[in-house]
Amino acid sequence: MSSREIILQRLRNRSGGDLATPECDFSVLKRPDWSTAERIERFEKAIESVHGEVHHCTDDTWQERLAEVLATRGARNLLVPREHAIGKAIRDSARTDLPELLAYETPIENWQTDLFNDVDAAITSTRGGIAETGSLILWPTPDEPRLMSLVPPVHIAVLKASELYTTFHEAMQAQDWSAGMPTNALLISGPSKTADIEQTLAYGVHGPKELIVLVIE
Amino acid sequence: MNSQAHHVDVKEFHPRAQAAIHNPKIRQNFRRAMDGLMAKRTAAFEGWDLETLRDLGANIRLKALSNLPDLLEQLEAKLTENGIRVHWAVDGDEACRIVRDICVARDARTVIKGKSMVSEEMELNHYLGEQGIEALESDLGEYIVQLADETPSHIIMPAIHKNTGEISELMHEKTGTDLSNDVEYLTAAARQQLREKFMNADVGVSGVNFAVAETGTLCLVENEGNGRMTTTVPPCHIAVTGIEKVVPSLEDVSALLALLTRSATGQHITTYFNMISGPRKSEEMDGPEEVHLVLVDNGRSTIYQDDELLDTLRCIRCGACMNHCPVYTRVGGHTYGTTYPGPIGKILMPHLIGLDEGRHLPSASSLCGACGEVCPVKIPIPDLLVRLRQESVDGDRLHPAKVRGHGAKRTTGEALVWKGWAWMHAHPGIYRLGTGTAARFRALQPSKVGAWTRYRTAPRLAGKTLHQRMKERGQ
Numbered sequence: 096m097s098s099r100e101i102i103l104q105r106l107r108n109r110s111g112g113d114l115a116t117p118e119c120d121f122s123v124l125k126r127p128d129w130s131t132a133e134r135i136e137r138f139e140k141a142i143e144s145v146h147g148e149v150h151h152c153t154d155d156t157w158q159e160r161l162a163e164v165l166a167t168r169g170a171r172n173l174l175v176p177r178e179h180a181i182g183k184a185i186r187d188s189a190r191t192d193l194p195e196l197l198a199y200e201t202p203i204e205n206w207q208t209d210l211f212n213d214v215d216a217a218i219t220s221t222r223g224g225i226a227e228t229g230s231l232i233l234w235p236t237p238d239e240p241r242l243m244s245l246v247p248p249v250h251i252a253v254l255k256a257s258e259l260y261t262t263f264h265e266a267m268q269a270q271d272w273s274a275g276m277p278t279n280a281l282l283i284s285g286p287s288k289t290a291d292i293e294q295t296l297a298y299g300v301h302g303p304k305e306l307i308v309l310v311i312e
Numbered sequence: 313m314n315s316q317a318h319h320v321d322v323k324e325f326h327p328r329a330q331a332a333i334h335n336p337k338i339r340q341n342f343r344r345a346m347d348g349l350m351a352k353r354t355a356a357f358e359g360w361d362l363e364t365l366r367d368l369g370a371n372i373r374l375k376a377l378s379n380l381p382d383l384l385e386q387l388e389a390k391l392t393e394n395g396i397r398v399h400w401a402v403d404g405d406e407a408c409r410i411v412r413d414i415c416v417a418r419d420a421r422t423v424i425k426g427k428s429m430v431s432e433e434m435e436l437n438h439y440l441g442e443q444g445i446e447a448l449e450s451d452l453g454e455y456i457v458q459l460a461d462e463t464p465s466h467i468i469m470p471a472i473h474k475n476t477g478e479i480s481e482l483m484h485e486k487t488g489t490d491l492s493n494d495v496e497y498l499t500a501a502a503r504q505q506l507r508e509k510f511m512n513a514d515v516g517v518s519g520v521n522f523a524v525a526e527t528g529t530l531c532l533v534e535n536e537g538n539g540r541m542t543t544t545v546p547p548c549h550i551a552v553t554g555i556e557k558v559v560p561s562l563e564d565v566s567a568l569l570a571l572l573t574r575s576a577t578g579q580h581i582t583t584y585f586n587m588i589s590g591p592r593k594s595e596e597m598d599g600p601e602e603v604h605l606v607l608v609d610n611g612r613s614t615i616y617q618d619d620e621l622l623d624t625l626r627c628i629r630c631g632a633c634m635n636h637c638p639v640y641t642r643v644g645g646h647t648y649g650t651t652y653p654g655p656i657g658k659i660l661m662p663h664l665i666g667l668d669e670g671r672h673l674p675s676a677s678s679l680c681g682a683c684g685e686v687c688p689v690k691i692p693i694p695d696l697l698v699r700l701r702q703e704s705v706d707g708d709r710l711h712p713a714k715v716r717g718h719g720a721k722r723t724t725g726e727a728l729v730w731k732g733w734a735w736m737h738a739h740p741g742i743y744r745l746g747t748g749t750a751a752r753f754r755a756l757q758p759s760k761v762g763a764w765t766r767y768r769t770a771p772r773l774a775g776k777t778l779h780q781r782m783k784e785r786g787q
Binding site for chain 1: 379406
């Protein structure tokens with residue numbers, strides 16, 4: 096008998112007999128129907144409490160804010176998606192106040208050392224956010240691969256205020272996640288951090304030191 | 313690298329506890345950390361209907377366990393459909409061999425690891441080392457513990473027993489960093505050291521917090537980003553997990569996640585919640601080309617047989633029970649000598665190592681009940697401790713003991729004393745004669761009664777028996 100069969104058979108022939116399946120009532124996870132303004136406020140408060148940075152923008156101002164954010168950090172370059180609307184907008188704007196624009200257009204094996212050592216910042220879109228916990232929802236794609244939000248020291252995320260959900264539970268239901276998941280999906284709530292040395296918080300231990308959210312209202 | 317774990321005799325609990333209690337550094341490091349964690353947990357649940365939320369957590373786990381074999385099959389089918397290969401291991405040794413075989417097939421020499429308690433249970437690092445495969449921990453706490461050639465002293469914060477100065481000296485000695493009490497500097501140094509390792513590793517090994525049957529998704533909860541690195545950068549990712557970690561749906565995960573991070577570290581959520589449902593697709597630019605899941609039984613299906621012991625399998629490994637345990641806080645995690653320390657370790661480890669080797673674990677408790685009160689999935693830990701205490705002396709004649717190594721603490725002398733005690737209480741005449749005699753000759757009572765009087769004064773027998781007093785009152 097294979098190990099699989101041994102384990103499953105032991106579980107099926109449980110000596111204590113069949114177990115009752117309790118009902119699960121998820122209503123305790125519900126939060127009041129916050130207005131968009133309140134959701135933004137709560138999102139901002141939550142993510143700032145863990146060292147995230149929020150900038151309020153509009154469709155017309157976010158690129159200017161992006162340029163400022165990068166300039167104050169002295170970023171030499173910015174990793175930008177090619178296909179996504181935010182990437183196109185940045186590339187088409189032909190702004191002169193942005194650093195060199197890079198693209199993630201070749202598999203990681205071909206440029207791993209460059210990505211790890213020479214990329215200063217990356218910008219990605221989001222699939223919305225969660226007000227209660229101050230989280231961003233990311234589904235990496237070929238256009239915005241997984242490591243974009245992990246390896247460069249600064250991660251800038253664009254979040255539409257209209258896509259802010261109240262809770263994680265609400266977000267996954269509204270977006271029908273149970274119908275199928277991508278190869279990788281993420282909730283990101285702040286920059287990378289650790290408290291493993293005597294409970295002292297330090298940021299950027301493996302991932303980005305800074306997470307900057309441009310909220311488009 | 314886990315060489316220490318191999319030589320720790322779990323039975324030597326008492327000498328280790330004595331040493332820890334008299335070590336002010338250990339006492340201070342744990343006290344400070346546990347006080348902070350308790351306060352943060354309380355704050356994180358403010359405004360929540362915590363009882364109802366814990367009921368939901370318990371019900372979700374019970375629901376999953378009640379359908380465990382079906383869920384595992386559903387999980388396997390869904391993962392396979394998603395391109396993730398599923399392996400089954402009856403015990404830790406088999407799980408180690410599976411990981412080795414995957415490494416050998418890929419000609420892998422270096423493995424980078426995300427945090428995984430199951431891999432500690434399997435002593436995977438030690439095993440791979442023997443096979444000539446280097447396994448390096450990447451969680452900062454685990455990295456520190458590995459540099460020191462120790463084992464984790466807490467399941468969430470592995471290096472909590474060390475203070476900054478000790479860590480600075482360790483990193484200086486082992487990696488050549490400057491001596492510094494600046495945590496930012498030490499963290500940045502580790503970042504640099506580990507980034508090299510991530511880039512060069514052949515395989516990434518991680519644990520799993522929840523495995524979702526409905527969608528075939530492996531969920532990882534973490535703050536550092538090393539879990540994401542481990543599961544994304546190397547060309548092959550191997551996840552190892554206990555068979556009890558499966559849940560039916562993503563909806564279940566939303567509730568358990570809310571409980572897990574708040575109970576563990578008082579965070580509303582961790583920095584990263586990583587959901588992996590497949591290897592890299594041909595059009596994708598990164599992610600591992602191969603993803604494996606190793607489902608490890610290692611005694612869990614035996615625990616599963618018993619209605620009461622089964623509750624042990626509800627655990628979501630938050631560590632709240634140890635954070636709130638007065639014994640754990642005083643003796644620290646290494647005293648237990650087991651993979652899982654603290655209250656959850658005391659009810660889980662006897663199943664993994666037997667009640668003969670783990671005979672002192674269920675007794676290392678004051679039964680104050682704090683662990684049961686804070687458990688996010690309402691595991692009745694104190695009840696289970698009592699049950700295991702009974703099993704360790706074969707003390708319940710109506711319910712035959714089941715746990716391997718039961719009866720290891722039973723002694724003929726003690727059994728005789730209790731037999732006599734029971735007989736005396738069933739015979740009123742003898743009982744009165746006995747208590748009357750004891751009261752009359754109480755001056756002869758010894759002032760030292762073994763271990764009991766090492767830190768306490770001996771209890772004094774009353775001058776009159778209860779029967780005598782009642783009789784006098786009635787007159």
